[in-house]
Amino acid sequence: MIKAIGYRAAQALIVAALIGVLTFLMMRALPGDIAFRIAAGRYGYDAVNAAAAEAVRQELNLDQSALAAFFQWFGDLLRLDFGRSVISGRPVVEEIRHQLGASLQLAGAALAISLFIGPPLGVLAGLRAGGWLDRSLLVVSTALRSVPQFMLGLLLIVIVSIQLRWLPPAGYGQVAHFILPATTLALGLAAVSARVARDAMAGVASSSYYAFGRWKGLDEGQVFRRHGLRNIGVPLVTFIGLQLVMLVEGVVVIESIFAWPGIGHALVHAIFGRDVPMVQATALMLGIGFVALNALVDLLTHWIDPRGAQR
């Protein structure tokens, strides 16, 4: 166990170093004069001229060598100082807290909703593999998965906000604003997690130990709790961990449709504006978050199925 955590900690350090170097190199390799891009982000495209760009170059000391800039950034990082956004002038930490926070809230809500829909339906379908629920679930989840998410989002807005007038179509700040974007994401997630749960359950339900449980006189509820739940837990938890990562990184489209302040949007804009401190810190947070999440999934699966550790 301690070994596993140590392994993940070492991994986090390597990821951090790699991300630092790679984002730095990539930002340097992007075409266009960085001072002009930053000036455009600050003052708007048509207020940018050579003089404004030169002022930015002087202020941010952009002429210093790449190596010096990199070591300066790395030194600041060691002191946990992410610096300030070169566009807004605000501390990067504050910007990330707000925008990553908003993404995590949305992803969390979506995941929670999907957990209420996907796995329970999948388990029911898996218990009666080939039954009507199983077959209709296959159709519905295939359909939901194949509709692009922005379509699903727009469809929900048109039905729920425009026709029924139940919920605001977009925005941020109130509980009501969560429901549509979270549901849009949740339907896509549930479509897949239902299939994963269904396959896991079908495998368990057709196993000899499950049949033995029934044969020795346990009722359906008991046999599911004692022999089913734990066995489908491992693939399901692993898969949900992956989903959360995909969510945080991949909700850009949903965020933009629902005008949600998210980290994906922030990252894209930071790249356009050549906001190097913002890009580096965001990529770093996402990378370390990925490792942390994997560590959490490891711990959970280990708790569900401790056998792996003895091997």
Place this chain on the structure above:
Amino acid sequence: MLFRLLASSAVAVLLGTSAFAQERVLDVVSPFELKGPEPGVSGYIYLQMDVIETLVNSDLEGNLVPGLATEWTTSGDGLEWRFLLRDGVTFHDGTPLDAAAAAHALSVAQGKPGLLATAPITRIEGQGNEVVFHLAEPFEPLAAFLTEYRNMIYAPAAYAADGAITEVIGTGAYKITKIEAPLRMEVERFEGYWGEPAHIANATYQSVGRAETRALMAESGEAEYVVNLDPASVARLAELDGLDVYSVSIPRAMLIKANTAHPVLSDLDVRRALSLALDRDGLASAVLRYRAGADQILPPLLSDWHSEHVQPLRYDPDEAISLLAEAGWVPGDDGILVREGQRLSLTLTSYPDRPEMPLSAAVIQQMFAEIGVELTIDLTNSSEIPVRHHDGTLELALFARNFALTPSPLGTFLTDYAPNGDWGAMGWDNPEFVDLIRDLARGRGGQSERDRAIEILQTELPVLPVAWYQQTAVISHAITGAVLDPFERTIGLKYIRWAE
């Protein structure tokens, strides 16, 4: 489980909607993001939301009207301007507005990129209750420059020691209660406002990047004032009850800049031929979806600068072909014109940040092909236009330029065409034009000089005007008193009331 979830979301819905009913907040939606407290970054948003104010305002026709200054006078030699401050104005933090605070704000603004930095100002100081500008030479558009959002008056407490602005504290009818950059801001009525207090107590500003979403927010009644719509949504929303769609011509033009020092483009006949090849109304209708081809550089909105006396730019590809033939260009094997073994092949630099640019570039490529000119499109960073301007490698560039961040385009003409500028003429030197513009800036000359200046641009074609932009807004019938300002300084927020 599922039922419980639905039930809980239904409760949330009810809570949400009842909360709307109690507060009744005015929602303003626009594509522009709140990027920071600096006026140069997001100042136009604070100006439109009536949070911060300027010394001088402009009305919807572009006439200068008093703002924080009630009147202004110029000394006989034009080297000193005095702006008399309004009495009884306080900032949102309770400090009074005095001449020293205003002079400090404007001195800081003058030190940052913007129009004011281009004015011949030697010193700005507060004297009594007047802000005094000392100039190196007379400068007629100074009062107009002060309407610009970059010259807003922030409270002294808003500035850090180095002049950077750390907080948004102004004197406007609304004060900010919460900023969730980059997408959302909440404002509330400022009870200590010097003028008539705002009618609506609370408002929000939301930045919504996608045009479809903005349209849906208007349609659902979620937002009362929505700016900048896509053409498809305009047509749809115009059919609906409870909403009005407005559009106004704004002083922004789509232009093709030509390097007049280029061996081929230095020939005026070639520039004229390219201009004749442009079906401007066709391009504007197809790409921008409104018929606003630019037959001269500035739209009729800027009535002083839109000249009735110049020959409008025409679309006549046949004349273009004969002009080029007279200049010695003959069609080669593939239809592209050739002269002395050299193909008439040009590169147009543009950028994809404005979605209409790549499309317009492709249309222009077709139009030029009709007269035998080969055009290569280079879509890149917008910054490449000023960069290539300076290293001399630019041939043609397609871009949009706002001529009236203030009601007077003089500042833009000074930086772009007297004689050259990053977003204006390149390799062009017309002493008559430069003298006319500089004299007008010094307060010498009037309508006939402005007409002559426009005529020079029209005949010399350092840039080829393509189209004039429009701005659209959809305003709910739930409110009255909102306006759509062509100069994009106000939405009339402090005058808006809930409809009865």
